[in-house]
Amino acid sequence: MPQPRHSSRRQFLSLAGGAAVLGAVPVVTLRPAEATPAMLASAIRNVVGEAAVRTGKVKLDIPPLVENGNTVPMTVSVANPMTADNYVKSIHVFNEKNPQPNIGNFYLGPHAGRAQVSTRIRLADSQKVVAIARLSDDTFWSVSVDVVVTLAACTEEVI
Amino acid sequence: MRFAGIIALAALLTAGAVRATDIPPGERRSGYSFMTPDTQAMQDDDTANPGMLWVLDGEALWKRKVGTSDKACADCHGDARATMKGISARYPAFDKALGRPVDLEQRINLCRVNHQQASPLPYESSGLLALTALVARQSRGIAIETGAAPQLEPFVAKGRELFMQRQGQLNLGCTNCHDDNWDKRLAGSAITQAHPTGYPLYRLEWQSLGSLQRRLRACITGIRAQAYDYGAPELVELELYLMSRARGMAVEAPAVRP
Amino acid sequence: MPSALINVPRTAKRGDIIEIKTLMSHIMETGYRHLASGEVVPRDIITSFSCRYNGTEIFRADLFQAIAANPFITFFTTATESGKFEFEWIGDKGFSETASASIIVE
Numbered sequence A: 001m002p003q004p005r006h007s008s009r010r011q012f013l014s015l016a017g018g019a020a021v022l023g024a025v026p027v028v029t030l031r032p033a034e035a036t037p038a039m040l041a042s043a044i045r046n047v048v049g050e051a052a053v054r055t056g057k058v059k060l061d062i063p064p065l066v067e068n069g070n071t072v073p074m075t076v077s078v079a080n081p082m083t084a085d086n087y088v089k090s091i092h093v094f095n096e097k098n099p100q101p102n103i104g105n106f107y108l109g110p111h112a113g114r115a116q117v118s119t120r121i122r123l124a125d126s127q128k129v130v131a132i133a134r135l136s137d138d139t140f141w142s143v144s145v146d147v148v149v150t151l152a153a154c155t156e157e158v159i
Numbered sequence B: 001m002r003f004a005g006i007i008a009l010a011a012l013l014t015a016g017a018v019r020a021t022d023i024p025p026g027e028r029r030s031g032y033s034f035m036t037p038d039t040q041a042m043q044d045d046d047t048a049n050p051g052m053l054w055v056l057d058g059e060a061l062w063k064r065k066v067g068t069s070d071k072a073c074a075d076c077h078g079d080a081r082a083t084m085k086g087i088s089a090r091y092p093a094f095d096k097a098l099g100r101p102v103d104l105e106q107r108i109n110l111c112r113v114n115h116q117q118a119s120p121l122p123y124e125s126s127g128l129l130a131l132t133a134l135v136a137r138q139s140r141g142i143a144i145e146t147g148a149a150p151q152l153e154p155f156v157a158k159g160r161e162l163f164m165q166r167q168g169q170l171n172l173g174c175t176n177c178h179d180d181n182w183d184k185r186l187a188g189s190a191i192t193q194a195h196p197t198g199y200p201l202y203r204l205e206w207q208s209l210g211s212l213q214r215r216l217r218a219c220i221t222g223i224r225a226q227a228y229d230y231g232a233p234e235l236v237e238l239e240l241y242l243m244s245r246a247r248g249m250a251v252e253a254p255a256v257r258p
Numbered sequence C: 001m002p003s004a005l006i007n008v009p010r011t012a013k014r015g016d017i018i019e020i021k022t023l024m025s026h027i028m029e030t031g032y033r034h035l036a037s038g039e040v041v042p043r044d045i046i047t048s049f050s051c052r053y054n055g056t057e058i059f060r061a062d063l064f065q066a067i068a069a070n071p072f073i074t075f076f077t078t079a080t081e082s083g084k085f086e087f088e089w090i091g092d093k094g095f096s097e098t099a100s101a102s103i104i105v106e
Helices: A009-020 A037-048 B002-015 B037-044 B051-062 B073-077 B104-114 B126-137 B150-164 B174-178 B212-222 B233-245
Strands: A053-055 A058-061 A072-078 A088-095 A102-107 A116-121 A127-135 A140-149 B093-095 B100-102 B201-203 B208-210 C004-007 C017-024 C046-053 C056-063 C072-078 C083-091 C096-105
Touching (some): A037 A088, A037 A127, A058 A127, A058 A140, A072 A127, A088 A116, B051 B073, B051 B126, B051 C004, B093 B150, B100 B104, B104 B126, B126 B208, B150 B174, B150 B233, C004 C083, C004 C096, C017 C083, C046 C072, C056 C072
Antiparallel strands (some): A058 A072, A088 A127, A116 C072, B093 B100, B201 B208, C004 C017, C046 C056, C046 C083, C083 C096
């Protein structure tokens, strides 16, 4: 669980603005403390251990500019055969700036036929999304994509 | 962010000359056409469209007996797929007993109170959203016909008046954004033409299905005016005007919007 | 009243790689939101999803708060024999839901 590091001006504005709409909106979204690059690195270490992570093989399809950070479609695919002795064991997806760094872990096997998963994720801010694949030989491959999240103009909580 | 948005809104609307002109029929566009291909894909595939979860719930509720009359919707209306086809494309509709228009949510609740002798469901409750989604889904692809009845004329006019009227601390009318500036963007989001073709719809922002009244209330709060209560005649008249303004456009419910 | 939407092809040829799409209704409350009173809304998410094909697990996922509400997950498998796919979602507050879909493999 991340601890708030400091009270930034933006957080203060969020709090002040939030208070103004208390009558109208039952749930107020306060921006929690962000994850840090150190937390991202440590979440990745938890999955890969001491192994080296190479760049390549993994493709992360995610809109570079998303309409709403609450629901961002994402597809990860790995360019690797899916045969009994050479396949993708798992796919792990991380983010840099959400309150916590994990997005999802997906476990597959040679029977999958194709190493590809899709889901919809939440991105609290513009940030880096990292996908890592573990192959059957226990090598790790990764890709990192920068996503710009624009805040919708007329969100209920914000105004 | 919030203040940046407001400044952008104010700047946008003071910069251009105020036109307040209607959108020509040939230039009308659904909110769908303003979305990214990813969001469009979410709406297009029923097995990827989260709004369909509410339709599924609605199918179960349709068959459930409720109230002191111990009747289900299905006991009178049969299979919703057949009997509810085209219904939502005519709402809000004139209710003779009340002498005023009612929206689809109110029609469902009138049915619950008068025929099922059950309590009305609140706006945005999962039950009312589910039943509305089920009924509206049966009109998908059908052209909107709302507002054709002559008794509705004065109410359409009132809705239009509200749409045109400047109000709130930002002193804006709906028309200033949705008629005059729909081809522009506001803090990164497309300003659409306000054709309510897909309600109830799944908004990515809400992460839920929601009614047109929820959207209207959020918009009214956005211009810093006091939003009408759910079910208020003013909101129904606004719904009525917007739907009659979208006449001829196809129902998309349950749509997906950012 | 949780409900699930499952999309599995009704029929497939043996050896076909098929796509499976799943949608489960769930709020995926992050635990990072506050009520107007200042109280934190407790975390309530689905933490695990799995799929079995005639009893054998073919796909599993750990989910976190960054998965959007009403989790949508799609993946692939090889159609080997006719039978049943069983899906299971497990989460906070004792959440546990299952769904199934059958396939005919020719």
